[in-house]
Amino acid sequence: MKVLFNTATKRSFGLVMLLVFLSLLFIMSMKLGVHHTTWKNIISTFTQFNNSNEHIIIRDVRFPRSLIAIAVGASLGIAGALLQVLTRNPLADTGILGINGGASLFVVMATTLFSVSSLTQYTWIAFLGAAVFGSIVYVLGQTTKSEHSPIRLTLAGAAIAAFTMSLTNAFLVIDESGLQEVLLWVSGSIAGREMDMLLNILPYMVIGWVGSILIATKMDALMLGENIAKSLGQNTIWVKATMGVLVILLAGSAVAIAGPVAFVGLVIPHIAKYMVGLHSRWIILYSGVLGGCLLLISDLFSRLIAMPRELPIGATTALIGVPVFVYIARKGKYTS
Numbered sequence: 001m002k003v004l005f006n007t008a009t010k011r012s013f014g015l016v017m018l019l020v021f022l023s024l025l026f027i028m029s030m031k032l033g034v035h036h037t038t039w040k041n042i043i044s045t046f047t048q049f050n051n052s053n054e055h056i057i058i059r060d061v062r063f064p065r066s067l068i069a070i071a072v073g074a075s076l077g078i079a080g081a082l083l084q085v086l087t088r089n090p091l092a093d094t095g096i097l098g099i100n101g102g103a104s105l106f107v108v109m110a111t112t113l114f115s116v117s118s119l120t121q122y123t124w125i126a127f128l129g130a131a132v133f134g135s136i137v138y139v140l141g142q143t144t145k146s147e148h149s150p151i152r153l154t155l156a157g158a159a160i161a162a163f164t165m166s167l168t169n170a171f172l173v174i175d176e177s178g179l180q181e182v183l184l185w186v187s188g189s190i191a192g193r194e195m196d197m198l199l200n201i202l203p204y205m206v207i208g209w210v211g212s213i214l215i216a217t218k219m220d221a222l223m224l225g226e227n228i229a230k231s232l233g234q235n236t237i238w239v240k241a242t243m244g245v246l247v248i249l250l251a252g253s254a255v256a257i258a259g260p261v262a263f264v265g266l267v268i269p270h271i272a273k274y275m276v277g278l279h280s281r282w283i284i285l286y287s288g289v290l291g292g293c294l295l296l297i298s299d300l301f302s303r304l305i306a307m308p309r310e311l312p313i314g315a316t317t318a319l320i321g322v323p324v325f326v327y328i329a330r331k332g333k334y335t336s
Contacts, residue, residue, distance in 0.1 A: 025296040
């Protein structure tokens, strides 16, 4: 497979360039929006804060929003990379384990049955739903030998996703007021999220990021096939169980704070493979940075495309992600 960066030096250089690009997107995210500001105001917000409207918007709205976009994008990108190896399905994303559907269902149930309306409460309820249904799919994916079949995992995820979507729609039909309160969240959004929400969920993301990098060498053997991995002395059951937990931590925390954002975990790993080849540690690193870039770009589009209104970021990632995914799927040679 032809790759863009085929040596360690080139991959390191590429990663640095991506980080520079991510930094530029972060700065642009601080500047652009309904309320235009200047570079001078951005700098003075963090050096000479004066409680002006512009300073408040930059510090309390755009700064946390941009950080959340990076964290969510990185988590979804890495989760997708793990998931595609775990299920051996190049078309897999976080939805395949029922994580998006489970999180959405729990939030809608909490809103319609218990009148929950706090975004902070949504975060923890969604995280719980993602963890519960991700775990159910993982258990259902076991064979009689306590191993995990990619086909069983895929089918179990599809069944749970359909089940949770049906229940979610039923609850929203029953309670129209609940529909108004959670519709933006269900569509995927980082609007209105505060820094405290990110800080509450960040430890889970960090564990997922670090754990994914540490287990990457095990993933290289697993990508060659389970029998080969076992012949190399690898405990494949332990490796896959660890990967499943990491997926739940990463995707669950991302969905908890931003809702079910689509296509990031599906498209980003393929772009990473095109850039660095089938080297798991580099794929993880690139997927994290590329995921952050995609979410920042999507957030900028969602703010600017229909000003002063704003599109859900989930809709924007779909607009960006679908053409890229169709291109990758048609080329075929970058899937694993």
